[in-house]
Amino acid sequence: YRNEGRMGVCPLLLLLCVALRASAQDHVPITGPSNITAKPTDPPTAPFLNHTATPAPPPTAPPTTLPPAPVPPTTVATTPAPSTPTVPAGAAEDPQPTDSSAAGRGLPVPPPPPPDPTDAPQFKRYKQAGSHSNSFRLTNGRSDDTELQSVPLLARSPSTNRKYPPLPVDKLEEEMNRRMADDNKLFREEFNALPVCPIQASCDAASKEENKEKNRYVNILPYDHSRVHLSSLEGVPDSDFINASFINGYQEKNKFIAAQGPKEETVNDYWRMIWEQNTATIVMVTNLKERKECKCAQYWPDQGCWTYGNIRVSVEDTMVLVDYTIRKFCIQQVGDVSGKKPQRLITQFHFTSWPDFGVPFTPIGMLKFLKKVKACNPQYAGPIVVHCSAGVGRTGTFIVIDAMLDMMIAERKVDVFGFVTRIRAQRSQMVQTDMQYVFIFQALLEHYLYGDTELEVTSLESHLTKLYAPSPGAGCSGLEAEFKKLTSIKIQNDKMRTGNLPVNMKKNRVLQIIPYEFNRVIIPVKRGEENTDYVNASFIDGYRQKDAYMASQGPLQHTIEDFWRMIWEWRSCSIVMLTELEERGQEKCAQYWPSDGVVVYGDISIEIKREEESESYTVRDLLVTNNRENKARAVRQFHFHGWPEVGIPTDGKGMINIIAAVQKQQQQSGNHPITVHCSAGAGRTGTFCALSTVLERVKAEGILDVFQTVKSLRLQRPHMVQTLEQYEFCYKVVQEYIDAFSDYANFK
Numbered sequence: 001y002r003n004e005g006r007m008g009v010c011p012l013l014l015l016l017c018v019a020l021r022a023s024a025q026d027h028v029p030i031t032g033p034s035n036i037t038a039k040p041t042d043p044p045t046a047p048f049l050n051h052t053a054t055p056a057p058p059p060t061a062p063p064t065t066l067p068p069a070p071v072p073p074t075t076v077a078t079t080p081a082p083s084t085p086t087v088p089a090g091a092a093e094d095p096q097p098t099d100s101s102a103a104g105r106g107l108p109v110p111p112p113p114p115p116d117p118t119d120a121p122q123f124k125r126y127k128q129a130g131s132h133s134n135s136f137r138l139t140n141g142r143s144d145d146t147e148l149q150s151v152p153l154l155a156r157s158p159s160t161n162r163k164y165p166p167l168p169v170d171k172l173e174e175e176m177n178r179r180m181a182d183d184n185k186l187f188r189e190e191f192n193a194l195p196v197c198p199i200q201a202s203c204d205a206a207s208k209e210e211n212k213e214k215n216r217y218v219n220i221l222p223y224d225h226s227r228v229h230l231s232s233l234e235g236v237p238d239s240d241f242i243n244a245s246f247i248n249g250y251q252e253k254n255k256f257i258a259a260q261g262p263k264e265e266t267v268n269d270y271w272r273m274i275w276e277q278n279t280a281t282i283v284m285v286t287n288l289k290e291r292k293e294c295k296c297a298q299y300w301p302d303q304g305c306w307t308y309g310n311i312r313v314s315v316e317d318t319m320v321l322v323d324y325t326i327r328k329f330c331i332q333q334v335g336d337v338s339g340k341k342p343q344r345l346i347t348q349f350h351f352t353s354w355p356d357f358g359v360p361f362t363p364i365g366m367l368k369f370l371k372k373v374k375a376c377n378p379q380y381a382g383p384i385v386v387h388c389s390a391g392v393g394r395t396g397t398f399i400v401i402d403a404m405l406d407m408m409i410a411e412r413k414v415d416v417f418g419f420v421t422r423i424r425a426q427r428s429q430m431v432q433t434d435m436q437y438v439f440i441f442q443a444l445l446e447h448y449l450y451g452d453t454e455l456e457v458t459s460l461e462s463h464l465t466k467l468y469a470p471s472p473g474a475g476c477s478g479l480e481a482e483f484k485k486l487t488s489i490k491i492q493n494d495k496m497r498t499g500n501l502p503v504n505m506k507k508n509r510v511l512q513i514i515p516y517e518f519n520r521v522i523i524p525v526k527r528g529e530e531n532t533d534y535v536n537a538s539f540i541d542g543y544r545q546k547d548a549y550m551a552s553q554g555p556l557q558h559t560i561e562d563f564w565r566m567i568w569e570w571r572s573c574s575i576v577m578l579t580e581l582e583e584r585g586q587e588k589c590a591q592y593w594p595s596d597g598v599v600v601y602g603d604i605s606i607e608i609k610r611e612e613e614s615e616s617y618t619v620r621d622l623l624v625t626n627n628r629e630n631k632a633r634a635v636r637q638f639h640f641h642g643w644p645e646v647g648i649p650t651d652g653k654g655m656i657n658i659i660a661a662v663q664k665q666q667q668q669s670g671n672h673p674i675t676v677h678c679s680a681g682a683g684r685t686g687t688f689c690a691l692s693t694v695l696e697r698v699k700a701e702g703i704l705d706v707f708q709t710v711k712s713l714r715l716q717r718p719h720m721v722q723t724l725e726q727y728e729f730c731y732k733v734v735q736e737y738i739d740a741f742s743d744y745a746n747f748k
Helices: 002-027 169-192 264-276 364-376 393-411 416-424 434-450 457-468 478-487 557-569 653-669 683-701 706-716 724-739 741-747
Strands: 227-229 241-247 256-259 281-284 305-308 311-320 324-333 344-351 384-387 520-522 534-540 549-552 574-577 598-601 604-613 617-626 631-640 674-677
Touching (some): 169 434, 227 241, 241 264, 264 311, 281 364, 324 364, 344 364, 364 393, 364 434, 364 706, 393 434, 416 434, 457 724, 478 706, 478 724, 534 557, 534 706, 557 598, 557 604, 653 724, 683 706
Parallel strands (some): 256 384, 281 384, 574 631, 574 674
Antiparallel strands (some): 324 344, 604 617, 617 631
16 A cells, blocks of 8 residues: 555656756756867967068958857866865856847958057156056945955856847947946846856866866866867876966957966966967956955066076066056077077056956046057967956956957947857856946947047048038037037036035135045145045046146135145145136135245245246246155246136147156156146146146157047046137147157157
C-alpha cells in the first residue's frame, strides 16, 4: 500500500519538474554578436620608429553582419580567494533577451580618423598639473567602480518584460529628460535591467591557483572564451594568463582589449601583451592612487628607460593637459644579440579628470579625449588597450561611448542597452554603475547637440565667414545661433547655496552672479566668527591644469579683507584687473591696494613697491604680508585699461599683450591660481579666461574651440562671456593673433 502511494506521487513530481524546466527556458542566455577568439590571427604590425610605413593595400570589405558568438557549455563555480578584494556589482536585475542588437544588419563603416595632431612639433614636455575634479551623484548610485570592495556579485533576479530598443538621435534629448525625471528613476530601472552575465561562461584559467594572485579583484575575472592569451614562457606554468579580455567595437571585432590596471607582479605580463598584440595605443582611465588606495601600478618610467621582463620602455615625450596627459613610449624587445629588433612607438592617453567619486562633472573633457584617441590610433595597429582599475566600470564607459558615437554617425541612432549587454558577454560587469550609464547618454547628447566644434587654425578665417552668414532656419547669423546655444544652458541656481545665505548676500556685488557650490573658492573661517569662509569667486580650469584661475567679482569696500585672505590662502601671485574703479558714474570695484605706502586689512598688510605704465595696462608690484604668520609674498597686479566703458576693445593687441605678460609672470612665480576680476567677475573676466585658454591651445596644438571653451566656463560660473559682442571678440582676437603670430614670439 505504501508503495502504491509513492507511485501515485511520482507523476506529480514529474509534472512539476517539466514546468520548472519550461520556465527556465523563458530566460535563454543572450549570445554575443560575434565569434570571440583567444587572440587575433596574424595581428598587424605596430608602427616602428625611424621607419616610414609603406602604404597598406586597400582592406577588403568588412562583413555585413557579425556572426553570433558560441556559448561556452559550462558555468563558473569558483570560490574567491580571500586575499584579493572584491569589486561591487553594478546591476541588480536580469531582463529577458531583447532584440536590440544592431549586429544583424548591414551597417556602414564610419569614416577613418584624421591624422594624429600630437605629432606636431609643438608637442613638448610640460610640468604635471594637479588633478582636482568635480563630480555629480545620482540617487542610490554607487560612486565608483571599486569603491565598495567587499560587496559580492549580485544574484540574477527574475526577468522583466521591459525592452529598450535602439533610440533615434532626434529623440535623444526628449528621452533623456523623461528618464531623468523623478531622480533618474527610469534610468536606474534601465540600468538594473541589464543582465549581469548575459551568457553562461567559464573563468577556469583565471580561477587556477597559479593565477589567483594575478587578479586585482576576485570577482572581476576574464571569461575563457574572450580572454587574451599570452605566449607561454618556457618552464613557467600558466604564464599565458593575464586579466584582460577582447571587446568588440561598434562594427570592428576585437577593437579593444579591456584590462585591469596592472599589479606590481603583472607589469611584465602587461608589456608582453602590448608587444604581442601589436598595440599602438593605451587608454588609462584611472589615477595611480585614489582615496589613498592603489588603483594601478605605475607601469612606465617617469623619465629615461626601464626594462620590464624582456621589454625595454623609454619615455619619449609627455604632454600634460587639464583633463588628460599624453605620453609617448618607445618599446623594444631586449636580449637580441643581432640588434635588429624593431622599435615601436606607443602612445598612452591618461585621462586624469575622472573624480574619486562618481563621474566627471561634464562629458566635454571625455569627448575631447576620445577624439584624440581616435585620431592617434593607426588603422594598421592591433587592439586599443583600455584599462582603469578593475577594467570594467570606467573602461566599459569609454568603450560604449566610442561605439555609440560610431553608431550615431552610421545609423542616426544609439543602442546603449543592447551594446552594454553584448560586451558584458565578453567581460562581466562592463559599465558598472548607474551614474556611468547616465554619463554615456550625457556624452552622446552633448555630441548630438553641439557636434565637433574644434577648428584648425588655418580654417578659422573661412569658418568666421560662415559664422557671419545667415544660419539656415535660424533667422540670424551663425555666430548669433552659436551664442544662443550658450545662453540656453540652464543656470543652476540650486547649486549656489552658500552664496545665497542671508549672511552672505551683502557680500555679492551682482545677485545674479554667485559662485556654484562645487567650485567656489573657500577661505579659512576667521577665529570665533561663523560664516566667514565665503568670497564671491570661483575656481576655473585652464588649458593645462585644474583651478588655473580664480574668477572673482571686484571687491566691495567691506569684502576687501576677504579678497586678500583669498589671495594669501591660495598663494596667488598674479592679479588681473579688467575694470576701472568707476565707470559711467558707478563704482565697479573698491580700491584694494595703496596708492602709496602701506594699507592694512585684518591680518594682512599691502605695500606698493613699484608702479609702471605700459601701452594698455599698468603693472603694480605689491608686497603682501600676513602679520599673524609673519610671512610676506610678492604679488603683481596687471590693471588693463583697454576695455571701454561700453562695448569691447577696438582691437586684440592689448589683450594679447597682457595675456603674454601674465603667462611670463606665472612661469617665474609658480603656477598658482591667477586671480582675474572685473566688476561682477563674469563678462570681461570670462573673456580673459577664454582667450588665455584658447590662445595657449593654439600655440601648443594649432587647434582652437571657442564654443566649447566658453561653454565650459559657463558651466563653472554663471554668465561667463556675457554678451554676443564679447563672444565675437574672442574669435577676432584669435584671428588677430594668428595673423600676427610672428609679432608675438614672446608669447611662446
